[in-house]
Amino acid sequence: MSTGESDSSGRLLRSIVPPAQVERLFDFCDTHAWKLLLAIVIVGALPPLLGLRQGYYMTVISEMYIFAILALSWDIVGGQTGYPSFGNMVFFGIGGYTTAILVKNFSIAFPVAMVAAGLLAVAFAAVIGAAVLRLRGHYFAIATLGVLLAAQQVSRIIGITGGASGKILLDVPQGTVFYYLFFGVLVAEMAVVYYLSNTRFGFILNAIRDDEEKATAMGFNTAYHKTAAWMLAALFTGLAGGGYSLFNTFLNPQTAYNSAWNVELIAMALLGGSGTVAGPVIGAFGLHGVIEYVETAFVGWQLVILGIVVVVTVIRFPEGIVGTLKEYAGEMEYYKRGGMAAVENDDEVTNDE
């Protein structure tokens, strides 16, 4: 951060971690992304094999995976496409209620119910997207928040969801199943998002974020791309919700359409660095760790902390951890090209263009 930091501490930071090193790290991550993902799969698969099968840490890590899925899903539409949704939890709730109802009321096998949860969330996204994705800015944000609250209200009224008292699910698989389930969904999502970020599809999403009129003028079907991204986000959010209802063994309108989580997942994506693959995941692990710690150390204050974290992040680091690091790494680029001297030199500028 260039603002507010004193010069001496900045110099110290530069001598310990020079921007060139950070840049090399980013280059390394770019070239070896698939290998890194494989390494993550191996490391992530280890804990249960090494004996961590249940208990507090198992639950916390599984929850971190859930949040990473939610934050990354939000980022597909919010960070990559530039449509910041304030109602992503609606897909989570729909997924959660789908598995809860199918498993409990219709005795359908859990894996089948999971698939149904994902598909139903996608179908809902297609219908609701047709209306809300026509809106922009404030209007889109509030309309999605309205959808979330309306869905919560409806689940409180109708009978099959168990109303306000919710649904209790007793016959559930053991903890390791959920650990691998959420981990698998997360890895799959990271792979999909990373793959898409280097395809034409991903570039069009970014073009919509940067200038939607221009993207339309260039002949891209923006409505199709926006809706597809929205449905993709709904798929993963719905799957996470579908797993969560049985993982938590209980679901009511408050937990299914959890309004605190709704903000948490946005804060995570933003804190980590929206518009990147690693950012939301890092943000989810970090922020959930902090909130989990506050929850045990100062009961009841976790949401106060959440609010403060959101405000401070937005004011001080709107680019997030990954974004700020990238900026830091890019500092050297400026000097390599000759700094201000390059701008004064007319030839250089015309060569660049």
Next chain:
Amino acid sequence: MAFTQFVVNGLLIGAIFAGVAVGFALIWGVVNIINLAHGDMVMLGGYTSYWALSLITGNAEGSPLLFLATIPIAIAVLYVVGYVLQRTLVSRVIGTDIFLTLLVTFGISIAIQQLAIQAWSANPRSIQVSFADPSINAAGLVIPKMKLVAFVGSLVLTAALYLFLQRTRTGRAIRAVSQNPEAAELVGIDVEHSRAVTFGISSAIAGGVGAFIATILNIQPQMGLIYTLKSFVIVVFGGVGSIPGALVGGLLLGTVEELTAGFVSSQWTLAVSFTLLIVLLVVKPNGLFGQEAER
């Protein structure tokens, strides 16, 4: 007869919604910010009046005049809260991405709401005013006295805001800033101060209405978001920055909600309001009274 009764109920409650929404509309119009913490100002206003009354009488009961005397306190406190919030936090994100402004006000909203829970617990509270019973019976209609007082009070606050903007020098400065901040700065208006005053008076009006809400409904720390969203529906309906629009929108929303509650069930009011919102946004995004708004 039931129909008339529901409409009357709707207009009574609708004026309160309008009183909350005018400030929201003003901030949106002048500062170009959706203040997601606006509903929390209503909550804080209700609590200020509640605690002021408790301090005087020992419990939250009192004569109507004593209650009315607490309203200026709520207004003054909330003016300061709004002014300080704008000066310290919100002003830092003005002119950046819309999404960041939304998130900052959302973060403020959560922090206020959770601090309120820590300080005053999540139990609903209400102010008891001694002359509230019995209700007025006129031409077969039942009109609770306090609802009538709240109705008149909200209208007075709304009208006061309107006159302030039209007649006073500060009000004109605020309108100038809403039309063109650069030009306003050129003619010597302190733009930052005007924006902070806008935040202050909007919060103050919301706080005053919040005190009335404490006498006819409940107040509790998590009530804010619903009022923010209702304000949004109303402003979308009436048009951004338009005070008459917000008034009409509020009365309409109140009527629609009471009719839904009366003929279907009170559980469906929220779902109906938001369905209405989405339909409105898609069909008529500039509202009834709005100028061509940027989308």
